[in-house]
Amino acid sequence: MSLASLxxxxxxxxxxxxIAAATLCAYGAIKRKPGIAWAGARSLAVAAGFVALxxxxxMTAFFGHDFSLAYVAAHSSRSLSGPYMFTALWSGMxxxxxxxxxxxxxxxxxxxxxxxxxxxxxxxxxxxxxxxxSIFFLALLVIPANPxxxxxxxxxxxxxxxxxLQSPGMLIHPPLLYTGFVGFSxxxxxxxxxxxxxxLDEAWFTTTRRWTLFAWSALSIGIVIGGAWAYTxxxxxxxxxxxxxxNASFIPWLTATAFLHSVxxxxxxxxxxxxxxxxxxxxxxxxxxxxFLTRSGILSSIHTFSEGPIGKWFLPFLALMLIGGxxxxxxxxxxxRSENRFDSLLSRESAFLLNNVLFVAAAFTILWGTIYxxxxxxxxxxxxxxxxxxxxxxxIPIGLAIVLMTGIGPLIxxxxxxxxxxxxxxxxxxxxGGATIVVLALFRVRSLGALLAFSLCAFTATxxxxxxxxxxRIYRNRHGLAWGPAFVRTxxxxxxxxxxxxxxxxxxxxxxxxAGQAFRTERQAVMQTGDKLSVGNYVLTYEGRTQxxxxxxxxxxxxxxxxxxxxxxxxxxxxxxxxxxxxxxxSEVAIRTTPLEDLYVVVTSFDASSNAAAVRAFVNPLTWxxxxxxxxxxxxxxxxxxxxxxxxxxxxxPSARRFEKVAIx
Amino acid sequence: xDHAPHRKRQAKFLIGGAVIVFVLGGxxxxxxxxxxxxxxxxxxxxxxxxxxxxxxxxxxxxxxVIDGTIHRRGLVTNFAITDGTSHVSVETGQPLPSAFKxxxxxxxxxxxxxxxxxxxxxxxxxxxxxxxxxx
Numbered sequence: 001m002s003l004a005s006l007x008x009x010x011x012x013x014x015x016x017x018x019i020a021a022a023t024l025c026a027y028g029a030i031k032r033k034p035g036i037a038w039a040g041a042r043s044l045a046v047a048a049g050f051v052a053l054x055x056x057x058x059m060t061a062f063f064g065h066d067f068s069l070a071y072v073a074a075h076s077s078r079s080l081s082g083p084y085m086f087t088a089l090w091s092g093m094x095x096x097x098x099x100x101x102x103x104x105x106x107x108x109x110x111x112x113x114x115x116x117x118x119x120x121x122x123x124x125x126x127x128x129x130x131x132x133x134s135i136f137f138l139a140l141l142v143i144p145a146n147p148x149x150x151x152x153x154x155x156x157x158x159x160x161x162x163x164x165l166q167s168p169g170m171l172i173h174p175p176l177l178y179t180g181f182v183g184f185s186x187x188x189x190x191x192x193x194x195x196x197x198x199x200l201d202e203a204w205f206t207t208t209r210r211w212t213l214f215a216w217s218a219l220s221i222g223i224v225i226g227g228a229w230a231y232t233x234x235x236x237x238x239x240x241x242x243x244x245x246x247n248a249s250f251i252p253w254l255t256a257t258a259f260l261h262s263v264x265x266x267x268x269x270x271x272x273x274x275x276x277x278x279x280x281x282x283x284x285x286x287x288x289x290x291x292f293l294t295r296s297g298i299l300s301s302i303h304t305f306s307e308g309p310i311g312k313w314f315l316p317f318l319a320l321m322l323i324g325g326x327x328x329x330x331x332x333x334x335x336x337r338s339e340n341r342f343d344s345l346l347s348r349e350s351a352f353l354l355n356n357v358l359f360v361a362a363a364f365t366i367l368w369g370t371i372y373x374x375x376x377x378x379x380x381x382x383x384x385x386x387x388x389x390x391x392x393x394x395x396i397p398i399g400l401a402i403v404l405m406t407g408i409g410p411l412i413x414x415x416x417x418x419x420x421x422x423x424x425x426x427x428x429x430x431x432x433g434g435a436t437i438v439v440l441a442l443f444r445v446r447s448l449g450a451l452l453a454f455s456l457c458a459f460t461a462t463x464x465x466x467x468x469x470x471x472x473r474i475y476r477n478r479h480g481l482a483w484g485p486a487f488v489r490t491x492x493x494x495x496x497x498x499x500x501x502x503x504x505x506x507x508x509x510x511x512x513x514x515a516g517q518a519f520r521t522e523r524q525a526v527m528q529t530g531d532k533l534s535v536g537n538y539v540l541t542y543e544g545r546t547q548x549x550x551x552x553x554x555x556x557x558x559x560x561x562x563x564x565x566x567x568x569x570x571x572x573x574x575x576x577x578x579x580x581x582x583x584x585x586x587s588e589v590a591i592r593t594t595p596l597e598d599l600y601v602v603v604t605s606f607d608a609s610s611n612a613a614a615v616r617a618f619v620n621p622l623t624w625x626x627x628x629x630x631x632x633x634x635x636x637x638x639x640x641x642x643x644x645x646x647x648x649x650x651x652x653x654p655s656a657r658r659f660e661k662v663a664i665x
Numbered sequence: 666x667d668h669a670p671h672r673k674r675q676a677k678f679l680i681g682g683a684v685i686v687f688v689l690g691g692x693x694x695x696x697x698x699x700x701x702x703x704x705x706x707x708x709x710x711x712x713x714x715x716x717x718x719x720x721x722x723x724x725x726x727x728x729x730v731i732d733g734t735i736h737r738r739g740l741v742t743n744f745a746i747t748d749g750t751s752h753v754s755v756e757t758g759q760p761l762p763s764a765f766k767x768x769x770x771x772x773x774x775x776x777x778x779x780x781x782x783x784x785x786x787x788x789x790x791x792x793x794x795x796x797x798x799x800x
Contacts (some may be wrong), residue, residue, distance in 0.1 A: 174744055341671070
């Protein structure tokens, strides 16, 4: 018996154990018998084991080129090997769902196990919800999306993996996104458990705080890596096109980011309880919705709506989650009342609230643009598409307002603040923002969006640096430390706060990189050997084509000499290749990247008879900062994740004294 | 006695909320009306049926590239696309996407003069995320 034949029985076993888990947990919750619920949690762990076995079984089939499995035959070939076998595993719908189910059952089992020690009262209901969600995904794998269907006849070789996916970016982008999407199930399940049990204090989100941060971090980095993949592989010079598939990952990211911020208000001031529950519900539903959009085929072409094989499974599930979730929130509305009120418009709470409104507004507008074609078709029968001008027009203003609030928020104290002290604390950031505008205007920067972006980034960066300086000064004065060690100690002793600031700095760098797009230039030409093409300050000289051949592809390499101001800078080698197995031509981009600007060169075609090359060249200013910003964000996330969960609602005073107290504990 | 200032605060928050909703609504309406924000998304049959595009207007047409119709002259490419029942000739001076080939599903944006579709952009359906439609 081969390992591959174990796949399907394992999935069925996992499905049965998930049903047992949900039933036992729900029964234990209703009858208030925790012992039964613990058995349910263990049953979910058994389900996780079986899903893992199924995954190993499919993986073995891939590495063994077992084309008797239709999925293996459709997504790999004999020439495929090494790490891209994993990419092949999740390159299709069935494999993606298997990965999803694996992450879901494993995360759920671990989270429930942790919570039994930390917060046992929420476990039964959380287990019932996670078990229920697992039932759904395992049902998909057992019935409409079975990855273990046999092929008949067995082909000699597989169809191979799409060449665009054979890239390191695609090895890590999908698992990161799924980790993000699936990770949000944990806080979602505990929020539901809090509603069912009526234990609506902050326990549900403090218990799952690390999961939320972990999921959010994975999603953030996953989105950036997706952009980096598009930039280096697809050859159109950009990294984000407001494609519905991209939006599907960005919308839940926006609501999750709102959630990360608004739980802080509940923690410190016991306010916004309904809002927080609603936000995590929304985030979860939107992440499922995103998967539905990308995997049902609804968006590849709108009229394939009804043809999507799993679309009809997702819609009722989505409806159940959304309507069921909202009904439970409404049922508990009384218990969700705030214990405090907003004291003043000029308070940290208000700033957080405004930040939340902005994030949710951004999510809503992007969702609107994404699903508008579906709505318009349903209402008028004509198909429309919504393009980047819409998304840029709504997101840039909202995004800039968010950048502004990122700077202002942390400067305002909780409850209320006098206008005088606000003016005092905001003057350096204002000075920096104003000076940036003046300097850039002198350098003839004319793009309003970019001017505002740079100026607001300067404002917010100054505000954040001010926070670091104020924190470090305490250690300098008390312990006589130098700035460096004082800075490190500041960050390490209050990781939640300063980790957050590090993430903010990373975001600012990304915004700077995005704003650089305002100055991008593009040129294209058909070049004969010796022809020159100037783009930005560069002059490209086409020096000819060389051809070679490997087992997989025919390789055509252009040699392009690059000069600036008459001085040789580099020689670039963009390629235009032909992959035999997939019968697929593909361009390999050449990029020369510097912090100031990227020179991006792509050959879109070679003439068959001569050596003439159709060349497209871009100068993309500041793009480097996007990747650096993502790295800085990652560092901040590390600091945040290493911080311990808050013990109890702390007094709302981020003063030096409290800071010391936290430092000791 | 504490009521009056509390009411006043509440009113401030309400006004603030109303302003935000109003601004957001205006922003969305403005964005939807911008050129290029929305365009018709047609199949080749629908395009042929509707006839020439109104001057200045842009539509999107989707179809698969017919084998043997791709001709390149310098930067200008001619090809024909079909939805299975009718076909449309497309001409573009723009670079074609990496995944462009005979049989590929493409979406062209541009205008139709009744004979030829003049594309200002040709996109291939994202090769990463979608399953082959029929097998």
